[in-house]
Each structure stands twice: as C-alpha cells, then as structure tokens.
Amino acid sequence: MTKNTAEKTKKKLGLSTQIFIALLIGALFGVAIHYWIPSGYIKDTVIVEGVLYVIGQGFIRLMQMLVVPLVFCSLICGSMAIGDTKTLGKVGVKTIGFYLVTTALAVCVALGSALLINPGRGLDMDAIQKGTVSDAGEATSLVDTILNIIPKNPIQSMANGDMLPIIVFALFVGIMLAKLGTRGSVVANFFSQFNDVMMEMTMAIMKIAPIGVFCLIARTFATVGFSAFAPMLKYMGNVTLALAIQCLVVYQILLFVFTRLNPLKFIKKFLPVMGFAFSTATSNATIPMSIDTLSKKMGVSKQISSFTIPLGATINMDGTSIMQGVAVVFIAQAYGIPLTMGNLATVVVTATLASIGTAGVPSVGLVTLAMVLSSVGLPTEGIALIMGIDRILDMIRTAVNITGDAVCTTIVCHQEGSLNREVFYK
Numbered sequence: 001m002t003k004n005t006a007e008k009t010k011k012k013l014g015l016s017t018q019i020f021i022a023l024l025i026g027a028l029f030g031v032a033i034h035y036w037i038p039s040g041y042i043k044d045t046v047i048v049e050g051v052l053y054v055i056g057q058g059f060i061r062l063m064q065m066l067v068v069p070l071v072f073c074s075l076i077c078g079s080m081a082i083g084d085t086k087t088l089g090k091v092g093v094k095t096i097g098f099y100l101v102t103t104a105l106a107v108c109v110a111l112g113s114a115l116l117i118n119p120g121r122g123l124d125m126d127a128i129q130k131g132t133v134s135d136a137g138e139a140t141s142l143v144d145t146i147l148n149i150i151p152k153n154p155i156q157s158m159a160n161g162d163m164l165p166i167i168v169f170a171l172f173v174g175i176m177l178a179k180l181g182t183r184g185s186v187v188a189n190f191f192s193q194f195n196d197v198m199m200e201m202t203m204a205i206m207k208i209a210p211i212g213v214f215c216l217i218a219r220t221f222a223t224v225g226f227s228a229f230a231p232m233l234k235y236m237g238n239v240t241l242a243l244a245i246q247c248l249v250v251y252q253i254l255l256f257v258f259t260r261l262n263p264l265k266f267i268k269k270f271l272p273v274m275g276f277a278f279s280t281a282t283s284n285a286t287i288p289m290s291i292d293t294l295s296k297k298m299g300v301s302k303q304i305s306s307f308t309i310p311l312g313a314t315i316n317m318d319g320t321s322i323m324q325g326v327a328v329v330f331i332a333q334a335y336g337i338p339l340t341m342g343n344l345a346t347v348v349v350t351a352t353l354a355s356i357g358t359a360g361v362p363s364v365g366l367v368t369l370a371m372v373l374s375s376v377g378l379p380t381e382g383i384a385l386i387m388g389i390d391r392i393l394d395m396i397r398t399a400v401n402i403t404g405d406a407v408c409t410t411i412v413c414h415q416e417g418s419l420n421r422e423v424f425y426k
Ligand code: ASP
Pocket: 281, 282, 283, 284, 317, 319, 320, 358, 359, 360, 361, 362, 363, 364, 365, 366, 394, 397, 398, 401
C-alpha cells in the first residue's frame, strides 16, 4: 500500500468506528488473557494492573479533568445567552419533568419484565458469589440530597466535583452576567473564551479515546471472565432486556413523537458516546463528549445542552432505576417474599427518587438500591447477591443513563425552537 492510500484509509475510519473496533478487540483481548495466560507476575502485575490499568484510568482521569471547568463555563455561557430567567425556568421545569417521567417509565418496564421473567425464582443461593453489603458504602438521605443542591461554598463543591451545587451556582452567575450587560463584559468574555479552551481540549483528548476504551474493556474482561456470570444469567438477561427496551423502544418512540427525527439516525450518531459510557461506567466523565456530539452531529444548541446534560448526568439515571426495579423482584423472589401492588407502586416512586440521588460514577446504583429495598421491607443483604456481577451491568446501564439525557435534551431543544435539523440530517 502506498503512503497515500494508507493515509486515506486512516482518514476514512472515523472516531466512532475506531472506538467500536477498540471495544470489540478490547473485549476479545481481555477474555483471551483471562483464559489463556496463567496468573502470575506478567499477567496480573504487568498487563492487567499495570499497562491496562494505568492507560485506562489515565484516560478516564483526562476526561474527568475536563468536567468541572467545562460544566461551569459552558453553563455560565448558556444561561447568560438565554438571559431571561423565565425561559431558563421553562427549560429547567420541562427538562426535570421529562427526566422524572422517563425514569418512572423505566422502573415500570423493569418491574413488568421482571414479573414476567421471574429472575429470582428457583435460585440456587449457594451458587452465587456473595460479597458484603457494607462494601457498597452508605446512601445519603433524601433530605440531605435536597439540601445539598444549594452550595455552602461553591469552591468546595467544585473541588469535590459535586454537580448539582455547581449547576446552581453557574446558573446564578450566568443570569447575573446577563443582567449586568456591558458592565460584566470582561468576566463574560473570560468565561466564554475559557469555554472554547475546554471544548478544544475535549476534542484533543477524544482523539485517544480508542486506546483508552481498549484498555478499560480489556482489563474488565481479563479480571471478570465469564464464570461469575453463569448462575446469574437470568437476572443479567432480564436487566439487559429491560435496558434494551428502554433505550431502543421507549426513548425512540418519545424522540419520534416529539421531534419527528429519525430514531435510527439518532442512535447511529450517538453510538460512540454510548460506547464511551459503556467502557467507563461513569456518566459524569461522558458529559464533555455528549455535549460535543449533540452539538456537532445532531444540531442541539449548546446553550441548552450545557445545562441539561450535566443535570441529567446527575439526576437522570433511567438505566440505574431499571437495574433497581429488576433487583427488587429478584431479591424478593430469592428470599421468597411476596410483593403486593402497593409495594410495586412504592418501588416506582423510590427508584425514581434514588435515580436523583445516584451520582454518575461507577457502582453507586448499588448503594442507592439499599434505599429502594428498605422502602418495601426487603433485606438490604440481598444486594450481596448481585454485587459480584454488577460491573458489567453498570457499564450497560450507564450507556442507557446518558442516552436518556441526550433524548430528553434533543426533545427540549426542539420544543424551544433551537434544534438545527440540517445538522442532524447532514
Ligand atoms: N455508573 C452509573 C452512572 O455513572 C451509576 C450507577 O448506576 O451506578 O451513570
């Protein structure tokens, strides 16, 4: 192959394709290591916990590094541009409304499918690896979750990476800058230029996404293998099926009904972001890539997405609430505790609230599951049953979590008249 043709082929392979090839080869490579290379210094220390871990985590850190400054600046710019509090309030109420409704729908899909499939019936409890519930940490109470929205100290919230208080503070700053007009122009320009710097940095870091994704996936499969899954296949299949229904049916119907956009095109364009969420299991780290993809490929205005995407990554976890819905039925059946209609209704409410309280980082869904289980009197020890295999499900549900944010954002953007359909159909 001449140098020119080689260059052309390289150019043709877009970033999305590269990420998918990396996902696939990474998974195969991980499985191969798990089964074919015997445990020892080379496999455990050098490959899995050395090269794969360092590069994978390094990549997640690079993305995380962007989140706080990017969300802060782009939110200030967005709210400043929207300007009046009335429109902002309207977008906010609509978005939160959509988020809550889609989460409640998600729990219904989960409960419905679990009651048909009966994932916990006839379970061989001994065959399942048990962990300890205390490993899952502690959930924050509902009252604290609400109060924590208001930052006592915005700098501290930024240092801790707490999204909701950062969102509140940034919205305030943006609104005040809009109010000040030319008197605040130096500060306004600063934030808008800093925002450009962050977006540029996002694109630069995304270029190495395929390598990062490869290492993350390879390490997961090299560590877990398939053996842990066997006794839990029914539960895993149930969660995966409910996630697929939510992502491929519920969201796409909503998208089509509200915007008339082509759902297949939407999925195709959003797939790389889903692949990224899948490999990192972290909604938060996906924020920069989501905002970028929505604006460049779907024509969604950044003014809206810079507000709704970080908000969604923090409070809208449809995938997580699906896992929790199925887990409730699974644990109830495994322990032989019957669930009443009243119990099921309670689960819809508590799982929706738990989704708000779940942070967009790996495994937190398991922690907030404790709140859902106790709301209907199920033993929280049941979490230990599903802990061993949660990592893979965490990856799938994170992809669904962020797809829900993107669908709601696109719908709200369309309703506000700021969706560029030409970009979407380009
Ligand atoms: N990993 C999920 C996310 O980041 C949260 C969870 O369900 O544990 O969206």
